[in-house]
Amino acid sequence: MKKLVAILLAVLLCLSAFSALAEGEKTKVVFWYSLGGTNAEVIASMVEAFNASQDKIVVDAQYQGEYDDAINKLKATSMGEALPFDIVQSYEIGSRFIIDSQKMVPVQTYIDKTGFDVSVIEPNLLAYYTIDGVINSMPFNCSTPLMYYNKTAFDEAGITEVPTTVDGILAIAEKLATYDKDGKLDRAGFLFSNYGWFFEQWTGKMGRQYVNNGNGRESYATSVAFDENGAALDLFNMWKKISESPYTSYIERGGTGQARAAFVAGKTAIFLASTANLAGVLGNVGDSFEVGTAYFPYVNEGDQGGVSTGGGTLWMVNSGDDKKMDASWEFVQYMINPENQAVWNAKTGYFPINMKAHDTETFKENIAKYPQFQTALDQLHASGPEYVGSLLSVFPEVRQYVEDVTEEVFLKGLSPEEAVTKLTNLANDAIEMYNLTNY
Amino acid sequence: MTRMKAFTVRRKKTLYETIEPWLFLLPALIIFAVFLYYPFFKTIYLSTYLTNKYGEPKVFYELQNYLDILVGKYSAAFWNSMWVTLRFVFFVAFGSLLVGLTTSLLTARKFPARAFASAIYAMPIAIASAAAAMSFKMIFHPSIGLVNRLAGTRTNWLNDPAWAFPIICVISIWLASGINFIFISAGLRNIPDELYESAAIDGAGYWHQQRHITLPSLSPTLFFQIIINIISAFQSFTQVRLLTSGGPNETTNVIVYSIYLDAFRNFRFGSAAARSIVLFVIIMIITLLQFRAEKRSVHYQ
Numbered sequence: 001m002k003k004l005v006a007i008l009l010a011v012l013l014c015l016s017a018f019s020a021l022a023e024g025e026k027t028k029v030v031f032w033y034s035l036g037g038t039n040a041e042v043i044a045s046m047v048e049a050f051n052a053s054q055d056k057i058v059v060d061a062q063y064q065g066e067y068d069d070a071i072n073k074l075k076a077t078s079m080g081e082a083l084p085f086d087i088v089q090s091y092e093i094g095s096r097f098i099i100d101s102q103k104m105v106p107v108q109t110y111i112d113k114t115g116f117d118v119s120v121i122e123p124n125l126l127a128y129y130t131i132d133g134v135i136n137s138m139p140f141n142c143s144t145p146l147m148y149y150n151k152t153a154f155d156e157a158g159i160t161e162v163p164t165t166v167d168g169i170l171a172i173a174e175k176l177a178t179y180d181k182d183g184k185l186d187r188a189g190f191l192f193s194n195y196g197w198f199f200e201q202w203t204g205k206m207g208r209q210y211v212n213n214g215n216g217r218e219s220y221a222t223s224v225a226f227d228e229n230g231a232a233l234d235l236f237n238m239w240k241k242i243s244e245s246p247y248t249s250y251i252e253r254g255g256t257g258q259a260r261a262a263f264v265a266g267k268t269a270i271f272l273a274s275t276a277n278l279a280g281v282l283g284n285v286g287d288s289f290e291v292g293t294a295y296f297p298y299v300n301e302g303d304q305g306g307v308s309t310g311g312g313t314l315w316m317v318n319s320g321d322d323k324k325m326d327a328s329w330e331f332v333q334y335m336i337n338p339e340n341q342a343v344w345n346a347k348t349g350y351f352p353i354n355m356k357a358h359d360t361e362t363f364k365e366n367i368a369k370y371p372q373f374q375t376a377l378d379q380l381h382a383s384g385p386e387y388v389g390s391l392l393s394v395f396p397e398v399r400q401y402v403e404d405v406t407e408e409v410f411l412k413g414l415s416p417e418e419a420v421t422k423l424t425n426l427a428n429d430a431i432e433m434y435n436l437t438n439y
Numbered sequence: 440m441t442r443m444k445a446f447t448v449r450r451k452k453t454l455y456e457t458i459e460p461w462l463f464l465l466p467a468l469i470i471f472a473v474f475l476y477y478p479f480f481k482t483i484y485l486s487t488y489l490t491n492k493y494g495e496p497k498v499f500y501e502l503q504n505y506l507d508i509l510v511g512k513y514s515a516a517f518w519n520s521m522w523v524t525l526r527f528v529f530f531v532a533f534g535s536l537l538v539g540l541t542t543s544l545l546t547a548r549k550f551p552a553r554a555f556a557s558a559i560y561a562m563p564i565a566i567a568s569a570a571a572a573m574s575f576k577m578i579f580h581p582s583i584g585l586v587n588r589l590a591g592t593r594t595n596w597l598n599d600p601a602w603a604f605p606i607i608c609v610i611s612i613w614l615a616s617g618i619n620f621i622f623i624s625a626g627l628r629n630i631p632d633e634l635y636e637s638a639a640i641d642g643a644g645y646w647h648q649q650r651h652i653t654l655p656s657l658s659p660t661l662f663f664q665i666i667i668n669i670i671s672a673f674q675s676f677t678q679v680r681l682l683t684s685g686g687p688n689e690t691t692n693v694i695v696y697s698i699y700l701d702a703f704r705n706f707r708f709g710s711a712a713a714r715s716i717v718l719f720v721i722i723m724i725i726t727l728l729q730f731r732a733e734k735r736s737v738h739y740q
Contacts, residue, residue: 072703079493097492184593188582251581252598254684258580267582393492397705407687411600429512430705437489437497 027327030085031061034070034312035141038280042347050334057327067091067312068396071098078103086319086328089140089312092128093200093395096216098315099136100393100438105318108134110329120356121336125309127385131217137313138332139353141344143274144307144383145201145296146376148281150176152289153187153269165298166238169270173247176269185249191268192242194253194406196399197310198272202238203231204387205298207305211431216391220439223431224398227424236409236416238299243410250410253403272296274310275376278349282370293375295382306383311350342366345373351380393438394430401426486712494708504713513710516689516697521721524673524694527608531675532668534612536661539619544649547627557624563617572681575610600688607691610678615671619664626660627653658737666729673722694718 033043040063047061062085064070071094077083078101090098098104111118118126118135125139149162157175173189180186203210208231211221226232242248249268252258256273263271264284273281278293285291296307314335316328334340338356345352346366357363367373392398405423408414414422486504488496508517542560546553563571578585581595596602634652643651654661676695679685685692685700694714702711 068704075493075706079495100492182591184591191582249581249595250598251595253686261577261580262582265583394705400700400704404686404689411598411687433489434492434706437491 026056026058027323029057029059029087029324029327029331031059031331032064032070032073032085032088033061034064034067034089034091036063036066039141039276039348042344046335046340046344050331053334057330059331064088067094071396074098074101082319083317086317086324087331088315088317090137090315091312092308092310092389093392093399095129095131095136095313096220096391096393096395099131103318104136104315105325106134106136107138107314107316107329107332108136110316110325110332111135114329116333120338120354122351122353122355122380124380124383124385124388125351125353127388128309129313131391137315138336139309139311140314140335141276141311141348141350142309142313142353143276143311143350144309144376144380145198145272146275146278146379147294147296148263148271148273148277149292149294150263150266150269150289151292153266154292155290162292162294163297164295165301166242167301169297170241170245170248173245173270177247185247187266188249188262188268189245189247190242190270191249191251191259191262192239192410193251193256193259193272194403194410195256196254196402197274199235199402199406200389200399201296201307201310202235202299204308204383204389205296205305206231206234206300206303207387210390211392215389217388220435221390221392221431222435224424224427227420232420232423233416234299236406236419239406239409240416253407274349275351276311276349278370278372278376279347280349282372291372293372295375295379306387307379308383308387308389309380349373349376351376392431394427394434397430398427401430482712482715485708486710486716488709490706490708492706494702494706496709500709504709505717507710508713508717516692517714519689520685520692520694520697523604523690523692527604527611527675527691527693528669528672530608531611531615531672532665534608535615535619535668536665538612538616539623539664540661542616542620543624543627544653546624557620560620561617563614564621565617566614568614568677569681571610571614572678575606576682579606597683598687600690603683603687604690607678607682610682611672611675614678615668619668622660622664623657626657630656655738659739662729662733662737666726669725669729670722673718 031047033040035043044061047059051058064073067090070088070090074083074088074090077085083103110116121139122142125142126135129135129137129139147162153176154160154162157172159172159175163169163172169190176187176189177185178187200210203226208229209215209225210231212223212225213219213221215221215225243250251262256271256277259268259271260273260277260281262268264281266289282291314332316325316332319325336354338352338354338360339362341352341354342357342360342362344350345357346362352358352363401423405414405419405426408422409416409419485494485496487500487502489498489500489504491497503511507513546557546560576597577583579587579596581587581593581598584596586596587593594602596606630653634656635648638648638652674695675693676699679691679693679696680699683691685696695718698711698714698718701707701714
């Protein structure tokens with residue numbers, strides 16, 4: 001028995017020695033990403049090209065489920081000594097949480113160390129991730145919400161002016177709606193997705209703050225601000241109006257996929273979704289009708305706010321191993337170089353976060369072919385960095401409460417005032433419990 | 440008397456003989472200890488704390504977590520999900536048993552394409568619940584889904600508080616029907632043909648035979664299957680997560696999903712642990728009641 005164990009151990013040692021020899025020269029970097037579908041294919045091909053382009057670093061890209069799942073795995077592995085990855089892609093509302101975990105090295109450190117020129121990066125995107133004066137993570141896949149409309153339907157209905165407010169959408173919804181022979185609504189004027197992200201965006205569009213302490217940027221938030229500044233009430237009132245219109249319909253919660261499927265099939269004239277859907281929508285629609293894009297609508301006429309970024313950034317793990325961290329930084333720079341960002345933009349609809357991408361042929365060709373991309377860029381540039389968006393550790397939870405309460409407004413007829421009270425209590429309780437145990 | 444006494448005197452066991460049975464039990468005990476007992480006691484421990492985002496206990500909370508969910512600030516949501524879960528378990532456990540029983544009776548007799556029909560009925564066991572859920576999401580899509588197309592309706596099935604729950608139940612019944620079909624079919628084949636033959640000679644018709652031969656002979660299988668159904672229905676998660684996320688208006692927020700949300704979205708492991716313990720107590724009571732019922736209604740040959 002002892003002999004057997006000894007032999008087994010020896011074999012294992014030899015094997016690990018061999019594999020160490022084989023990989024000897026190359027530094028291995030594990031990259032966790034969270035995009036599925038066609039977007040994942042683009043990431044995979046970028047990683048493959050990076051690995052082929054040099055012989056010092058091997059990037060092992062691993063899909064870890066959606067952002068929420070990846071955050072959970074990050075949380076679970078943060079309890080151990082070393083994290084099992086070197087770079088992680090996470091969504092904007094995970095930022096405060098990841099900073100609090102103190103496992104990452106701000107990319108600012110490497111920007112300073114290598115003299116990387118940050119002026120090429122879209123300032124409005126960078127603003128979100130600049131927290132406590134340093135850039136924490138590198139924007140990679142960034143998006144803003146956008147209004148998609150069926151231009152062919154607009155033309156048929158004789159609508160020449162694209163609405164800029166939700167009221168404007170409701171006003172034309174009747175003209176856009178069509179009915180089948182039984183008199184049932186066939187194409188809705190507008191389909192509403194109950195998506196917590198929109199609540200955040202609309203709060204910014206009204207130029208108001210989501211949470212206190214400078215939107216969670218001066219120090220960590222201790223309560224929501226959308227109750228006192230009236231943002232929540234305005235939004236719930238608006239949703240009540242949407243729910244009362246016979247030409248619009250509530251379709252889903254927690255995303256925009258169902259509305260997108262309906263839009264592509266010609267069953268709604270307008271829907272709201274992230275710019276990241278643009279390439280997919282254009283591809284799905286093909287020649288069946290013309291797709292138009294417009295700015296994410298305002299809540300009230302005369303609002304002065306702007307949209308803030310959604311999507312993901314790349315975080316570098318502070319592994320203490322300089323070789324790995326240098327290699328990670330190499331890879332991060334590669335992912336945001338002008339050519340890659342132009343390809344990324346063309347294939348997905350996310351912004352090219354590197355403004356030098358605008359000079360590449362890939363970008364020029366794409367924007368000539370699909371001028372709809374220009375709307376997204378213009379919208380981003382039209383929003384000031386002051387509408388940069390909030391930071392909150394319990395964002396995923398509060399986002400769910402927003403969706404819960406919105407659902408009640410639509411489906412149970414909860415009054416907007418009651419909705420504000422309910423949401424505020426739920427959100428503040430969550431913030432209080434988190435702060436109690438984590439700071 | 441003396442002879443009897445001789446029998447009761449036992450040789451004292453050696454040390455090895457005392458520990459020998461424990462050695463055989465050791466592998467199983469280690470696995471149970473690591474994967475069942477330790478997590479179980481850890482859960483009880485956690486349920487008396489508030490945890491930070493890593494699930495590390497930070498603030499000793501006594502029984503406040505239990506009070507919060509049973510009578511306090513989370514109680515409305517908790518009792519709602521309890522009620523949803525009990526209804527869900529009832530419909531799914533008995534529904535899938537009924538479907539399994541019907542389909543296995545249908546394929547009990549020889550007929551052309553019997554193998555094909557059996558394969559269809561058994562198929563749900565080979566389908567991953569996640570893949571099935573995604574397919575049903577499109578089938579029930581409000582504007583381009585198959586159901587609305589066929590029925591000529593415009594119902595937003597999965598976002599309608601009246602429809603979401605029945606639909607989740609039907610999909611779960613279908614998913615669970617395959618395993619019921621397999622077990623009940625196997626049970627049917629074990630019933631001796633002579634019983635049916637002699638019953639037929641006595642003049643018993645089809646329904647009579649099922650009522651007085653099939654059901655009693657099948658009762659151990661059915662009992663086993665109903666327990667399995669109830670336990671797996673309590674654990675249903677994928678369908679809810681992918682199709683409705685517990686909505687609309689919490690009408691499909693089963694207890695396991697609410698535990699998941701509490702622990703992995705809200706970082707409140709303490710409260711989630713308390714919910715798990717309550718769920719454990721409830722399942723234990725149900726199982727005890729079932730074994731009591733077994734004595735009365737299950738017939739072993």
